[in-house]
Amino acid sequence: AERGEAGGVGGGPGMRKQMKDDKTRTMYERVGGDLNVETCVEIMYNKALQDSRLRSFFEKNQRKMQNIRKRMFQFLSGYLGGPKLYDMANLKPAHYHMNITDYHFDAMLELFAQSMTELGVHADANKDVVSATGKIRKDLTTGCTVRMELAKKNMEKGKDGLFKRLGGQEGITQFIDRLYDLVAVDNRLKAKFGGKDLKKMKEGQYVYMTELLGGPKVYKGADLVAIHKGVGLTDYEFDCFLANMEKALTGLGMEDETVDEVIVTSEDIRAPLLNRARGLAAHAKLVDGKSVLDRFGGEMNVEAVVEMMYGGFRGDPRVRFFYEFTKEKLEQWKLKMTQVMVGAFGGAITYEDSKLRTAHYKLNITDYHFDAFLENFWVAAELMETESAVIQDAVDVLGHVRKDVTSGCTVRLEVARKRVESAGTDGLYEACGGEEGLRLFMDKLYDHICVDSRIQHYFSGSKLDAVKSIQGQYLSVIFGAPIQYTGRPLDRVHSVMSISDYEFDCFLESAQTALREVGADGSSIDEAIVIME
Numbered sequence: 001a002e003r004g005e006a007g008g009v010g011g012g013p014g015m016r017k018q019m020k021d022d023k024t025r026t027m028y029e030r031v032g033g034d035l036n037v038e039t040c041v042e043i044m045y046n047k048a049l050q051d052s053r054l055r056s057f058f059e060k061n062q063r064k065m066q067n068i069r070k071r072m073f074q075f076l077s078g079y080l081g082g083p084k085l086y087d088m089a090n091l092k093p094a095h096y097h098m099n100i101t102d103y104h105f106d107a108m109l110e111l112f113a114q115s116m117t118e119l120g121v122h123a124d125a126n127k128d129v130v131s132a133t134g135k136i137r138k139d140l141t142t143g144c145t146v147r148m149e150l151a152k153k154n155m156e157k158g159k160d161g162l163f164k165r166l167g168g169q170e171g172i173t174q175f176i177d178r179l180y181d182l183v184a185v186d187n188r189l190k191a192k193f194g195g196k197d198l199k200k201m202k203e204g205q206y207v208y209m210t211e212l213l214g215g216p217k218v219y220k221g222a223d224l225v226a227i228h229k230g231v232g233l234t235d236y237e238f239d240c241f242l243a244n245m246e247k248a249l250t251g252l253g254m255e256d257e258t259v260d261e262v263i264v265t266s267e268d269i270r271a272p273l274l275n276r277a278r279g280l281a282a283h284a285k286l287v288d289g290k291s292v293l294d295r296f297g298g299e300m301n302v303e304a305v306v307e308m309m310y311g312g313f314r315g316d317p318r319v320r321f322f323y324e325f326t327k328e329k330l331e332q333w334k335l336k337m338t339q340v341m342v343g344a345f346g347g348a349i350t351y352e353d354s355k356l357r358t359a360h361y362k363l364n365i366t367d368y369h370f371d372a373f374l375e376n377f378w379v380a381a382e383l384m385e386t387e388s389a390v391i392q393d394a395v396d397v398l399g400h401v402r403k404d405v406t407s408g409c410t411v412r413l414e415v416a417r418k419r420v421e422s423a424g425t426d427g428l429y430e431a432c433g434g435e436e437g438l439r440l441f442m443d444k445l446y447d448h449i450c451v452d453s454r455i456q457h458y459f460s461g462s463k464l465d466a467v468k469s470i471q472g473q474y475l476s477v478i479f480g481a482p483i484q485y486t487g488r489p490l491d492r493v494h495s496v497m498s499i500s501d502y503e504f505d506c507f508l509e510s511a512q513t514a515l516r517e518v519g520a521d522g523s524s525i526d527e528a529i530v531i532m533e
Contacts (some may be wrong), residue, residue: 173211
């Protein structure tokens with residue numbers, strides 16, 4: 001921090017660019033070891049404190065910021081292959097209750113990459129480090145994703161319940177009063193609210209927020225976008241306002257779920273207030289007046305890449321499971337994928353982005369699968385001899401649909417995981433029907449896997465009954481049965497089988513089907529999948 005304040009870590013001119021990159025070394029060594037990692041952290045946080053997307057997370061006193069920088073250095077040190085100074089088990093709990101979205105995570109990754117570039121880190125090392133660091137996305141964003149998605153689910157039932165939980169008109173009046181008391185003394189917002197007639201603003205907010213949060217539709221004021229036109233509102237100021245909303249609601253004793261619903265509802269007005277485009281084209285990148293689609297070579301090139309991606313998926317065990325289509329379904333998928341990409345890259349919008357979330361919500365697509373999808377896109381685009389800078393812009397744009405594709409799985413599995421952590425698996429064992437239910441489940445499971453051409457070769461031979469028996473015992477134990485597993489450790493049993501993600505996914509699919517057939521409910525099935533994962 002002292003070097004940063006003295007001007008010693010401002011960036012580029014004094015840094016030597018790495019001319020060679022030795023990929024046999026650890027990423028820690030490739031970026032320059034502890035000094036470069038520490039300096040990179042300094043540059044990155046200096047940038048974050050000036051970035052409206054991230055600034056609200058890091059406006060803390062000097063001691064707290066020094067601790068944050070220290071922990072980031074310790075994390076990166078071990079994560080990139082250097083000395084292990086940070087307990088990775090702390091990563092998810094430390095960020096679980098923060099409102100960190102994919103938008104914020106991508107912004108931080110962007111600053112990380114810029115900081116390494118300014119340090120002179122080799123481009124290949126930079127790319128590999130950013131790619132590796134991207135894999136912690138879920139640890140940082142899951143808490144926010146789960147809270148926001150559950151809030152959305154509640155609101156889909158109607159906002160009138162939210163209005164009642166807030167205390168109706170009287171409760172919203174108290175909320176606005178407390179909110180503006182906080183805003184009035186918030187130095188971060190004085191530039192926007194200083195000198196304004198707060199009493200008049202509050203009167204308008206009483207009516208507007210009443211309607212927004214599920215009350216009677218009585219707002220007749222000017223359009224919100226028109227009111228804020230020319231104000232120059234930033235993400236930082238909007239985040240500060242949301243933080244005050246959260247503080248006001250908490251101070252009034254509102255439950256966490258109610259606070260989350262208010263924040264989710266308020267988030268919907270961020271884009272129009274900041275005059276930001278929404279939907280698939282919201283993140284299209286223009287370079288010299290040309291969209292990603294123009295630089296990619298037009299719609300025909302996108303179609304060709306989609307065609308090649310499908311070939312890649314069929315050979316990639318990480319995602320092959322999701323791309324086993326009939327001929328008719330395959331053509332539909334190619335058309336929709338092309339439409340999504342063309343729209344996201346700045347072309348005509350022919351696919352409604354709202355459909356993305358609905359279409360993927362019940363699929364078990366994780367960040368692991370989404371990253372594999374992006375990797376296959378990159379390879380296909382390279383085969384089309386597309387410039388690396390254009391591919392990177394395209395990947396950045398596609399990355400913005402990640403949440404729509406993965407949130408359903410993230411929420412279901414996280415809710416199930418927390419339920420297992422808090423209550424154990426005893427309830428799951430009973431929900432599956434106890435000993436008799438598990439026996440029936442194993443019968444159904446083997447009915448499926450023994451005729452599944454994708455994995456049946458693992459379940460054949462004279463010892464099948466013995467395999468089924470010991471596997472039934474193992475699954476009963478992990479589902480909460482009060483018995484002991486007497487078989488060999490799983491890793492030793494399967495060490496010579498070379499089972500792939502694809503084959504494991506096929507097994508899980510059969511397990512889900514078997515659980516449904518024995519009458520397990522959706523929550524119990526999710527718990528079982530979490531445990532088996």
